Amino acid sequence: MTGTLTGPLSGRVAFVAGGSGPVGRAISRTLSGMGASVAVHYRSSASAAHEFAETLDSPSIAVGARFDDRAEVDAAFTAVESALGPVTILVNAAHTPSPVTAFAEVTDSQLDAQFDSTRGHVVLAQRALPGMRRAGWGRVVYLSGALMTRPYAGFSAYAAAKSAASTFTRYIALEEGVNGITATVVALGRVIDPDDDEPLDEAHQQFAERLLDRMALSEFPCVDDVAGVVSLAVGPHSTHLTGQTLWVTGGEPIA
Template sequence: MVASGRVALVTGGGSGMGEATSHRLAREGMAVGVLDIDSAAAERVAAAIRESGGRAIAVTADISVRREVKAAIDAVRDAFGPIAILINNAAIESFTAIEEIDEDSWDRLMSVNLKGAYIVIQTVLADMTAAGWGRIVNVSAIGAQSGATHMAHYTAAKGGLIAMTKSLAIELGARGITVNSVSPGFILTPMSQRAIDANLFPVPAEQIYGAYPIPRLGRPEEIAAACAYLVSDDAGYVTGQVLAVNGGAYV
């Protein structure tokens, strides 16, 4: 089903959903560039993939810094060849009341969560255009669809990512490049665990996910599975879509 043998880049591949997606794509036969701002995390994931017989390289970059992204992507190309698949997954989150979101925090959320995706897309696009085949998956968030208290900056960036997904799907379709978004609900990862531990949600976490039609937390592997479908040859006629993996929390 999946585009085996191709080269994939997963941003934020050192943790959570990016880690699960890196493993999944490697198991499907892709060579994976595991990109993260945290070098040790990226190296740990790439090494685990290699130990289980897959092909992976760790690269370090802050996705909001173009020269770092370019150097990292050049290293992936040198190791494996042109990039055919991009999972734009890296992001940061913040829970802050609207009165207290300062401009530095607003700008950082936009820089990483929205501008970062644009920079990475621009940096890999020539490879996909030359091949006449490409897959881009932008990981957004349920909060962009439903809204989320104390997350105006985060959800604004993720909503922008969904809008960018639709525009690029239209712009790039004739080149053989699909652009979709996976929108996770409440998934158990280091990011959400930090928020649970710090009591950042308006009510206890169990009350939130316990009320979902599927009353449990999601698993990173369930996001990886959605990404694996969207980057497959089977999904060649699917573009501009938001595939929500959220236990029915927002329908």
Template sequence: MTEGTGRVALVTGASSGIGAATARLLAARGMRVVVDYLHSSQAAEEVVAGIQAAGGRAMAVQADVRDAAAVRTMVDRVGAAWGGIDVLVHNALTPYAIKPFRDMTWEELGGKLDDEMRAAFVVTKAVVPTMTGRGWGRLIYLGTGLSRQPRADMIALGTAKAALTQFARYLAQELGPRGITVNVVEPGPVAETRISHVLDEEQKRRQIAATPLGRLARPEDVARVVAFYAGEDSAHMTGTTAPVNGGMSMY
């Protein structure tokens, strides 16, 4: 078995895309995986079925990550079944407006900021006590390259994810002495996801032309970096941000 044997990983927003790819990979590496979803129960169960068919262990649990009571119920259910969560992969993406600042309302921008930070706050609050008690934990947040490199009409998402990245750094400073690492994975454009439609074909061609590795990321590319942070190879890394963009942006 692998180094992940026995660990329990909660992947939020895991019914498709990056979340599903991450759930499958962590399970393949020996972790027991909680597939969180909001609406897509059938898709989540298909992810679980695929993991189980490959010899892994997984369960699907419905919870709106912005709802503290729902998250607490989910975490309690996982605790009863598997004894608590060791790894959090916070991937769930709340809705956001795609428009320029001149057309945006405060409800749209402020609402995205509130949703983003509320969800991160709620799920982190729910899992940190167990990690602290064990003296070991991994918190991994999915950001976006848009928090560093602006693109037209993406101010709501980019601003909210920039806040999330700074939140993670503060957590890294506070939780390091407790054996918990905190890191952020920042994908560039990712093909084969529900939000990949944001780029039209001409925009995709331009993005690929600007990428030294010659293609957009796939969900599996992002999942492998998440899995690195979830394991022991990254044990002395915290407060870091990993760009997964094929060299489109270098920092």
């Protein structure tokens, strides 16, 4: 934590689930730069998450929790509320990685892992909603994937879990709008992290090449591009942006 920053989100507290990952870090930096205090959620790599939180421009902390565990999520939110104040922005960028597996070979453990991520989104949002209702203002953003509507072999469990969580997000928008709460899905294709030079395995490389051939733009979006779209969904002009899916896919056809 380096100090207090004024901006369009000054006075707001954002909980960024998966905030220690590449996309989550970009989102946390952007929201902090807009004046929000940020809770950087992590599931592992505690020391790295705490070090990152200390670099942000607004009062921020790191909190650990299994995001599909109600007791751990409640403890994390309680810590954030004590340190920073009530959470009125929830951004869920957390999801369990998925190996490339043909549908006929998807295992029960893979299904459990993927749908635990869906359960996690429900748990996080249900914990955040009461505080948002009391404030009369709230923003929920779920980072989904374009695979939920654009099938690609080997990603069935991941895509189904993303689709389910996206549907829950739209229902949050429908049912909580009366309380001043909006909910938006940000659906990603392939996203580049400029700080990651790890080569893709063969299956993911083939997937990336196919996506690039289908895109209107000539390069993949980067993590900061995603953060910019999230900032739109929670920023001062987001009042009537709800129940929508914003596609950050470089113009790749979805249908």
